[in-house]
Amino acid sequence: MRDLSSRNQKLLGLKKKIALAAAGTLLAAASIAAGTAIVPSDFEIPVLLANGEVITPPWYVTVEGECVALVDSRDDARKVVKQVANYYKNEETIDLEIKERTSSKEMDLKNGDEKPNILTVEEAADEIASKQELTVKTTELSAEEQPVSFETITRKTEKLYKGQTKVKQEGRTGRKEVIKEVTKENGQTVEEQVLEETLLEEPEPEITLKGTKERPKPAELVSAKVGTGKMTAPVSQLNVTSSFGPRWGRTHLGVDLAMPQGSSICAADGGTVIFTGYCGSYGNLVKLDHGNGIVTYYAHCSQILAEQGSRVKKGDPIAKVGSTGNSTGPHLHFEVRVNGENVDPMGYL
Ligand SMILES: [Zn+2]
Known part of the structure; x- marks a missing residue:
C-alpha cells in the first residue's frame, strides 16, 4: 500500500503546476474581453445629456456581436467577462x-x-450569468475514494456432493483513489476523464467451493448402512386377519394387520426407501431395503409419508393405514422378502 501523504503531495504538486496554466488562460479570457475596438479611450468625447449631465459614452459588452449589457467604460466591459468566468472558478480549476x-x-x-x-x-455580470449568455468551460481536478469490487472464485472440491456449494471465504470490497479531470460548462459536468487510480486497499475475493463428488445411489447407501436384522411390528397392534401362505387357491404373500384408517405405519427396521407410489392391487405402497437382501412392503396405505431415496430408522413413521388397491377394509398388508423370496413376516416380528 502506498503512503497516503505522499499521494496528497503529488496531487498538490500537480494542481500547482496546472494552476499556473489556468492563470494564463484567465488572462487570455480577459484579453478577449478587451475586444477589437480600435478607438483609444482618450478619443472619447463627452456628451451633454438631456438632464444636463455630462458623461463620456458607455460601453456595451458584446457576445457573438450581440450587445448584452451596458457599463461605464471599456475597462468595465472587460471586467464583466472576467467576473462571469470567476463565478465558475474554484481551487480545483486547472x-x-x-x-x-x-x-x-x-x-x-x-x-x-x-x-x-x-x-x-x-450587475452586468449577474445578468449575463443568470441569462446564461456566456458558456464558461472549466476543467477541474478531482480526487475521490471509490470502492473496488471483489471477484468471485469457484473452486471444485471432492469433499462436497455435486450440486452442493459452500462459501469458504466471504468477499470484501477494496478501496481506491481516483484522480479525475472533470470538464464542466457553467458548473454542469459534461465530461469526466480518469487520470490516475491508486489502490488503497486490495479487495478480498469470495471463494466458493463447488462439490464434484457423485451422490451415492440408494444401493450404495444400503451397503453403507443396513438394518439391524431384527424387526419391530410396523403397526401398534398385531391384529392378524389373514396369515402368510395359501389362501383361496393362491399364496398370500404377506400378513394382513387390521388397523383403524389413518393409523401410523412404521419402518420395521432401518433402511432405504426404494419405492413409494401407487402399485396396482397393492394400492399405495412403500418398499424398504434393509440390506443383506431383505426388503419389506407396506401396502394399501391411505397416505405415504416416506420420501423415495431417503433413509429411515427402525420405528420411523413411513405411511398411514388405508384401504387403497385391492382391499376390503383398512389394514396393512405387510411383506418380507429375502433375496426376492417371500417369507412369513411373523417369523420376524
Ligand atoms: Zn394381504
Whole structure:
C-alpha cells in the first residue's frame, strides 16, 4: 500500500503546476474581453445629456456581436467577462475557457439623448450569468475514494456432493483513489476523464467451493448402512386377519394387520426407501431395503409419508393405514422378502 501523504503531495504538486496554466488562460479570457475596438479611450468625447449631465459614452459588452449589457467604460466591459468566468472558478480549476466570442463596443450617444441605463460590473455580470449568455468551460481536478469490487472464485472440491456449494471465504470490497479531470460548462459536468487510480486497499475475493463428488445411489447407501436384522411390528397392534401362505387357491404373500384408517405405519427396521407410489392391487405402497437382501412392503396405505431415496430408522413413521388397491377394509398388508423370496413376516416380528 502506498503512503497516503505522499499521494496528497503529488496531487498538490500537480494542481500547482496546472494552476499556473489556468492563470494564463484567465488572462487570455480577459484579453478577449478587451475586444477589437480600435478607438483609444482618450478619443472619447463627452456628451451633454438631456438632464444636463455630462458623461463620456458607455460601453456595451458584446457576445457573438450581440450587445448584452451596458457599463461605464471599456475597462468595465472587460471586467464583466472576467467576473462571469470567476463565478465558475474554484481551487480545483486547472483550465478555463469562454466558448463564445466576446468583445466590447462603444455606445453611439449624442448630445441631448436621455440618460442610458448603465450597470455596474457586478450587475452586468449577474445578468449575463443568470441569462446564461456566456458558456464558461472549466476543467477541474478531482480526487475521490471509490470502492473496488471483489471477484468471485469457484473452486471444485471432492469433499462436497455435486450440486452442493459452500462459501469458504466471504468477499470484501477494496478501496481506491481516483484522480479525475472533470470538464464542466457553467458548473454542469459534461465530461469526466480518469487520470490516475491508486489502490488503497486490495479487495478480498469470495471463494466458493463447488462439490464434484457423485451422490451415492440408494444401493450404495444400503451397503453403507443396513438394518439391524431384527424387526419391530410396523403397526401398534398385531391384529392378524389373514396369515402368510395359501389362501383361496393362491399364496398370500404377506400378513394382513387390521388397523383403524389413518393409523401410523412404521419402518420395521432401518433402511432405504426404494419405492413409494401407487402399485396396482397393492394400492399405495412403500418398499424398504434393509440390506443383506431383505426388503419389506407396506401396502394399501391411505397416505405415504416416506420420501423415495431417503433413509429411515427402525420405528420411523413411513405411511398411514388405508384401504387403497385391492382391499376390503383398512389394514396393512405387510411383506418380507429375502433375496426376492417371500417369507412369513411373523417369523420376524
Ligand atoms: Zn394381504
